[in-house]
Amino acid sequence: MFRRGGSEPWTLFFDGQPVPARDGDSVASALLAAGVRVTRQTQLSGAPRGPWCMMGACFDCVAIVDGRRGVRTCMTQAREGLRVVTQRD
Amino acid sequence: MSPSETDVVIVGAGPAGLAAAIETARRGLRTLLLDENPAPGGRVWQALQSRGAGDPDDTAGLALIRAFAASGAEARYGASVWGIEAGTVFWTQDGASHTARARRVLLATGTTERPVPIPGWTLPGVMTVGAAQIALKTGGLVPDGNTWIAGQGPLTVFYAVQAVRAGGRIAGILDLSAPAARWRAVRHLPGAISDIRKGLGWLRELRRAGVPIVRATDPRAEGDRAISRISFRVHGRPRTEPADLLLLHDGVIPSIQITRALGCAHVWDAWQRCWRPETDAWGETTVPGAIVAGDGAGVGGAAAAVLSGRIAALGCAHALGAIDAATRDREAAPSLAARARALASRPFLDTLFAPRPVDPDDATLICRCEEVTAGQVRDAVRLGCQGLNQLKAFTRCGMGPCQGRMCGPSAADVLAAARGVDGRTIEPYRTRFPARPLTVGELAGLER
Numbered sequence: 001m002f003r004r005g006g007s008e009p010w011t012l013f014f015d016g017q018p019v020p021a022r023d024g025d026s027v028a029s030a031l032l033a034a035g036v037r038v039t040r041q042t043q044l045s046g047a048p049r050g051p052w053c054m055m056g057a058c059f060d061c062v063a064i065v066d067g068r069r070g071v072r073t074c075m076t077q078a079r080e081g082l083r084v085v086t087q088r089d
Numbered sequence: 090m091s092p093s094e095t096d097v098v099i100v101g102a103g104p105a106g107l108a109a110a111i112e113t114a115r116r117g118l119r120t121l122l123l124d125e126n127p128a129p130g131g132r133v134w135q136a137l138q139s140r141g142a143g144d145p146d147d148t149a150g151l152a153l154i155r156a157f158a159a160s161g162a163e164a165r166y167g168a169s170v171w172g173i174e175a176g177t178v179f180w181t182q183d184g185a186s187h188t189a190r191a192r193r194v195l196l197a198t199g200t201t202e203r204p205v206p207i208p209g210w211t212l213p214g215v216m217t218v219g220a221a222q223i224a225l226k227t228g229g230l231v232p233d234g235n236t237w238i239a240g241q242g243p244l245t246v247f248y249a250v251q252a253v254r255a256g257g258r259i260a261g262i263l264d265l266s267a268p269a270a271r272w273r274a275v276r277h278l279p280g281a282i283s284d285i286r287k288g289l290g291w292l293r294e295l296r297r298a299g300v301p302i303v304r305a306t307d308p309r310a311e312g313d314r315a316i317s318r319i320s321f322r323v324h325g326r327p328r329t330e331p332a333d334l335l336l337l338h339d340g341v342i343p344s345i346q347i348t349r350a351l352g353c354a355h356v357w358d359a360w361q362r363c364w365r366p367e368t369d370a371w372g373e374t375t376v377p378g379a380i381v382a383g384d385g386a387g388v389g390g391a392a393a394a395v396l397s398g399r400i401a402a403l404g405c406a407h408a409l410g411a412i413d414a415a416t417r418d419r420e421a422a423p424s425l426a427a428r429a430r431a432l433a434s435r436p437f438l439d440t441l442f443a444p445r446p447v448d449p450d451d452a453t454l455i456c457r458c459e460e461v462t463a464g465q466v467r468d469a470v471r472l473g474c475q476g477l478n479q480l481k482a483f484t485r486c487g488m489g490p491c492q493g494r495m496c497g498p499s500a501a502d503v504l505a506a507a508r509g510v511d512g513r514t515i516e517p518y519r520t521r522f523p524a525r526p527l528t529v530g531e532l533a534g535l536e537r
Binding site for chain 2: 022068070078
């Protein structure tokens with residue numbers, strides 16, 4: 001797992017739970033820092049998936065962000081109050 | 090929306106794109122630089138302005154970023170390019186579509202990591218080494234607990250060093266390189282002395298930090314909803330270790346999504362076992378007006394990419410009439426000589442870490458998006474499938490949202506082995522724009 005030190009002054013929400021974040025965070029890195037590894041389930045088998053490449057190429061870290069489906073959490077800057085929900089297809 | 094007009098659009102604000110933009114702007118060409126990330130630097134200098142320089146390479150990066158800011162070139166960040174057609178570049182920024190018409194398009198889109206399809210590689214908690222490095226650079230995340238690294242190439246060791254320096258803990262590194270590659274690489278040693286010295290320093294640092302490096306084969310990630318352990322073989326003997334994070338890496342390959350969709354000719358790079366766009370000395374592809382610079386034209390590292398960007402920009406400035414041929418050649422000469430020096434260590438590195446064709450068991454997923462296994466690819470070949478583009482119709486392999494970025498190279502390896510032909514005979518996926526999934530809103534926005 002990952003961890004980090006320093007302050008995480010603001011908060012986004014993942015499946016309703018508060019996740020601390022800081023400037024420079026993508027949604028995916030804030031989630032990983034909080035120990036969240038699953039952001040979606042696959043359409044075919046329902047297998048859990050989470051961030052793999054962190055550079056926008058693999059589309060495995062997509063989630064529902066502020067109501068929009070299929071958003072790459074690694075390419076989305078974390079913002080105060082952002083609402084992220086696990087994408088279940 | 091009426092398109093804006095410019096001379097050169099550069100895609101990618103990494104080493105090559107920044108250097109190219111500085112040079113074209115300096116030659117009086119209107120230059121627009123687009124990058125998907127929130128700040129310049131590309132992968133190697135990602136978030137460099139906010140985290141500060143940590144070594145001499147970073148310092149050079151910061152200087153380049155500052156020179157770019159003062160160059161007069163325009164930059165758009167958070168700009169995700171998804172199409173190029175007849176001199177018009179299409180991108181999305183803040184959820185809205187934008188276009189610009191350009192006389193030349195210079196692609197500096199770099200690389201992606203080669204996929205490493207081992208059993209369990211889709212389990213949450215299994216990521217690439219490059220992904221963990223991005224998390225470190227942008228968010229200060231360090232690995233803790235039972236973190237393993239597996240694969241080959243300088244980045245496996247370099248990331249471990251960066252992680253340890255930042256206070257992280259690595260349980261161990263599984264070296265999956267071919268033992269015989271060491272002997273083959275020996276004859277290329279002379280060109281790589283300084284890189285070897287750097288590498289030996291990293292290995293000493295890891296030894297002091299107590300990070301074991303184990304020569305291993307047959308790695309597997311195992312677990313239920315996420316990874317909980319890894320298994321592998323050491324000298325043929327099976328071993329299992331607890332793991333909550335596994336980082337995989339087998340080098341990087343040029344991103345050819347855009348050049349394939351443009352219809353550029355590509356050549357097989359036998360050293361690095363990958364496809365790259367065919368270019369002339371100035372980075373011009375076989376499609377008029379489309380130029381490629383940096384690692385996207387063939388992997389050489391950041392220092393070589395800066396020089397490639399500068400060289401391609403000079404070629405572009407000449408093609409657009411901003412400088413004459415004599416000026417182009419005179420100004421490019423020092424960069425060409427410096428690039429040759431920067432590439433001197435490649436034969437050693439490319440031989441030592443020569444990628445091997447992947448040959449996963451039937452149950453291992455090849456296509457992460459459509460959940461297609463190696464066995465399904467082999468079944469398709471038995472039914473008569475000859476190539477990757479047919480494989481889409483047979484299995485949906487390569488038809489998910491990543492558009493073949495994650496499965497292309499390994500699907501080609503499995504297909505080639507099943508057919509009994511060489512990997513270079515398998516044409517890569519024919520890609521089409523848009524280069525990533527779009528919303529209806531993004532498309533409709535173009536009409537305004």
